[in-house]
Amino acid sequence: MAALLEVKNLVTEFPRHGAAPVKAVNDVSFSLEKGRVLGLVGESGSGKSVTGFSIMGLVDAPGRVAAGDIFFNGENLADLNAEEMRRLRGRHIAMVFQDPMMTLNPVLRIETQMTETLLAHEKMDRAEARARARDALGMVGIPSPEERLSAYPHEFSGGMRQRVAIAIALLHSPELIIADEPTTALDVTIQAQIISEFQRLAEERDTAVIWITHDLAIVSRLADDIAVMYAGRLVETGPVAQVLTDPRHHYTRGLMDSVPSQNTRGALLKQIPGMTPSPANLPSGCSFHTRCGGADGLCTKLPPEIWEGERSYRCVHPLGARALDAITGEAVS
Amino acid sequence: MSETNEVMEKAPKMPLVQARDVTRRFGATPDLAARIAISAGAAEPPAVVYALDGINLSVARGEVLGVVGESGCGKSTLGRIVAGILPPTDGEIRWKGEPHHKLKGRARKAADLAAQMIFQNPMAALNPRMRVESIVAEAPRAHGLIEGSVSDYVDEHLRMAGFDPAMKKRLPHEFSGGQRQRVNIARALAVKPEFLVCDESVAALDVSIQAQIINLFVKLREELDLTYMFISHDLGVVEHISDRVVIMYLGRIVEEAPVEEIFARPNHPYTQALLAEIPRIEPRKRRFEAIKGEIPSPLFPPKGCHFHPRCPFAHARCRVEVPKLKPVAGDHLSACHLNDEAAAGA
Numbered sequence: 026m027a028a029l030l031e032v033k034n035l036v037t038e039f040p041r042h043g044a045a046p047v048k049a050v051n052d053v054s055f056s057l058e059k060g061r062v063l064g065l066v067g068e069s070g071s072g073k074s075v076t077g078f079s080i081m082g083l084v085d086a087p088g089r090v091a092a093g094d095i096f097f098n099g100e101n102l103a104d105l106n107a108e109e110m111r112r113l114r115g116r117h118i119a120m121v122f123q124d125p126m127m128t129l130n131p132v133l134r135i136e137t138q139m140t141e142t143l144l145a146h147e148k149m150d151r152a153e154a155r156a157r158a159r160d161a162l163g164m165v166g167i168p169s170p171e172e173r174l175s176a177y178p179h180e181f182s183g184g185m186r187q188r189v190a191i192a193i194a195l196l197h198s199p200e201l202i203i204a205d206e207p208t209t210a211l212d213v214t215i216q217a218q219i220i221s222e223f224q225r226l227a228e229e230r231d232t233a234v235i236w237i238t239h240d241l242a243i244v245s246r247l248a249d250d251i252a253v254m255y256a257g258r259l260v261e262t263g264p265v266a267q268v269l270t271d272p273r274h275h276y277t278r279g280l281m282d283s284v285p286s287q288n289t290r291g292a293l294l295k296q297i298p299g300m301t302p303s304p305a306n307l308p309s310g311c312s313f314h315t316r317c318g319g320a321d322g323l324c325t326k327l328p329p330e331i332w333e334g335e336r337s338y339r340c341v342h343p344l345g346a347r348a349l350d351a352i353t354g355e356a357v358s
Numbered sequence: 359m360s361e362t363n364e365v366m367e368k369a370p371k372m373p374l375v376q377a378r379d380v381t382r383r384f385g386a387t388p389d390l391a392a393r394i395a396i397s398a399g400a401a402e403p404p405a406v407v408y409a410l411d412g413i414n415l416s417v418a419r420g421e422v423l424g425v426v427g428e429s430g431c432g433k434s435t436l437g438r439i440v441a442g443i444l445p446p447t448d449g450e451i452r453w454k455g456e457p458h459h460k461l462k463g464r465a466r467k468a469a470d471l472a473a474q475m476i477f478q479n480p481m482a483a484l485n486p487r488m489r490v491e492s493i494v495a496e497a498p499r500a501h502g503l504i505e506g507s508v509s510d511y512v513d514e515h516l517r518m519a520g521f522d523p524a525m526k527k528r529l530p531h532e533f534s535g536g537q538r539q540r541v542n543i544a545r546a547l548a549v550k551p552e553f554l555v556c557d558e559s560v561a562a563l564d565v566s567i568q569a570q571i572i573n574l575f576v577k578l579r580e581e582l583d584l585t586y587m588f589i590s591h592d593l594g595v596v597e598h599i600s601d602r603v604v605i606m607y608l609g610r611i612v613e614e615a616p617v618e619e620i621f622a623r624p625n626h627p628y629t630q631a632l633l634a635e636i637p638r639i640e641p642r643k644r645r646f647e648a649i650k651g652e653i654p655s656p657l658f659p660p661k662g663c664h665f666h667p668r669c670p671f672a673h674a675r676c677r678v679e680v681p682k683l684k685p686v687a688g689d690h691l692s693a694c695h696l697n698d699e700a701a702a703g704a
Contacts, residue, residue, distance in 0.1 A: 239564065279566060
């Protein structure tokens, strides 16, 4: 089966005065099948959100997608004009942002904002659109949806607003949802509620999801596949069960060790030294080599993408890699 | 005065800081005209939030007390009151056994300097127009703590916080979040504190930087014999760093226990629900289960046990009677009516 989304060698760059442009996303390739959840993980400035924006065609000028192809349902998005892209966005690919106030217009009633989306994409009358909007609110767990339709965004709590944003994203049952840190700003118990609603709805509709986050714990429970980004590049990809039990890249291992847990109580965490390099001034070769414990002279050259069954990584000194012929594609469990 | 203090410090089990029946209300105080209007029934009394409602708590010297709760539970207010930068409405804070509000003059100054806060947003806590060296030097200089070279004093404290003194002439905006937080830590350390209140101090940082700052806190505790109150919504972080944990919900403490105990045998239904959501890396797909309902507004908290509208075990008594914080085992305290019934049934 052809993949629903295929990103090939994507480069998104932002120009600078009197210097080479900054490559926020650098040679990123991945694919996603129907009904799968991909966790796109990275820290601030790793390019994970810009990757999402690039797929949506929402990179603001002067930033631009400088190279690479994005195929959605076999169609190259670069070939679409603005009008065709507008029809795709919202209906076939939807996005949920970290801050629901970014999605919601503060001076319009929820009803107006929801029916607007429906009427823009589908032929229906207002009463029908209203009924669809009401059902969508009910589905994401908003009590008394009929009354809440006429409320304004500020009358909702943060968690409820995010539910509204998710309801809007789901209105057209899109094939792909890009969720950019949708629960980061929420309280722990509310976060769990939102993820559980999201998980249920995506499964029911066989929706593909790109879940962009810095939180490995969420990805480990929610996603099928994981892609780890560092300084604009994908450094490791593969099924969650393989990558998070037996990571190959030192950065993935470092991120996992940075998460405190019961096993580390009283001890020091294994920290990654230094900090993320500025994208304007990246080290040569593997961008992580300046912070990596296993780096040597080889790492100043860009490592090739190494494939091992379903997983890939860019590291010349991979962790835990056995002889390549011994590797099966089976999940390590 | 100093003698009695020394004796007290040597006495075993003397808590460093204690909160006794601390209540903190926020809301407008009506003026005379408004009071008359209210008593005549012509106006509504102003809305009052009980950010803290009868908190009793003590922090022993050298321990790390973790305070966990969600938005609006009063954890930050508690931190401010314990650090002495916000007075309680009712109740009192005792610093080394002395009521804080009765301390005067030099003793008051010493107590205030000894308790320092480290905030969530490192940029908001730094004056954007002051260079790092002035930020760190300002307080110790004003209080006459520096003997010898100011520059050496600043360097020493920046180094303690893992910040390269070569960069001390720069301004806060030139640094990343992690480095700014190190400057905040150096600023707090510069007045030789005994007690640090860390209010979500690592929440705004990236995962790898968060681990560095947590390690720094652990190292400083050993080197400088510090006591911490570590306020966070992140149970993983609290579990890692704390000796004892307090769980708060809407202005009240619902459970308090040593860290192993609370994570092994959570008693309160709210704690149990929180622990079910503890962030762990466990690579197998599973459903997220969640407690139902929203966090109620602190303006209109539910009657009885604040948690009852969301509690799967709530019954009639929970809706009317506020449960008391009572021991369930040793130094494990919990505020839940179910414990009484379990005890009665046994």
